[in-house]
Amino acid sequence: MQLFDNPASPFCRKVQVLLRETGQLDEVETTYAVGHPLAPDRMPLAENPLGKIPCLVRDDGPALYDSRVICRYLDARGEGGLYPEGRIWEVLTLEATADGIMDAAVLMIYEGRSRPEALRYPAWVDAQWDKIARALDALESRWMGHLAGRLDMGQIAVGCALGYLDFRLPDRDWRKGRTALAEWFEAFGQRDSMAATVPSA
Structure with a gap:
């Protein structure tokens, strides 16, 4: 899996914390992305038409975006129990x-x-x-x-x-x-x- 990420983003941090808490960090390749609504050129526009991060590219389905969607997916995948x-x-x-x-x-x-x-x-x-x-x-x-x-x-x-x-x-x-x-x-x-x-x- 590929994760479009930026270490300054609190939404990306949520995903990074979850990956560590559920032992999945080594299963994700992190790709640095930077931009904002007026400068979206370095954002994953092909994967997320909204041009926002985090964005998770899966091997077995379309890309996921919005941190809540990604976190829910990764928690289910890793059986983390973070959504009891x-x-x-x-x-x-x-x-x-x-x-x-x-x-x-x-x-x-x-x-x-x-x-x-x-x-x-x-x-x-x-x-x-x-x-x-x-x-x-x-x-x-x-x-x-x-x-x-x-x-x-x-x-x-x-x-x-x-x-x-x-x-x-x-x-x-x-x-x-x-x-x-x-x-x-x-x-x-x-x-x-x-x-x-x-x-x-």
Whole structure:
């Protein structure tokens, strides 16, 4: 299998963590891809018409894209148990919450990197952060029991989302007022799979 990937992407990191946690890393060839909506030339357009990563090219079927699709596929393939049926809706909702944090954070970065300065809209950027802050507050108030449980894909997604905030938006200080979440992330980030996939530019 071939995985189009970028070490700066939190969505790609989700896949990389899952590959390590399920023992499938050696079965995937990673291909570096870089781009954004205004510069898609080095993205896997033939494999994913949306021009987004991660994108997984399989030997036995069409390419898969969207990190949630890829993670669900690889977990089933590797029998990782990261989407347990007994709490599947909680896991999927937690993963969706984490992905929403990532989406909003990436849009904040694109606003500064892709738009000419005269077209940037600070209020829109702040509105993206408001989404992130609400989601972080929900994690702190509603999800700590789940995060403390057996490893699942929701936890991995949250860890990758928080790591991306540290990587791209450190000045926003997501830890302020969220002691339990900060302590959880400090411990979770020590997993071998997380330590091996710390984002880099």
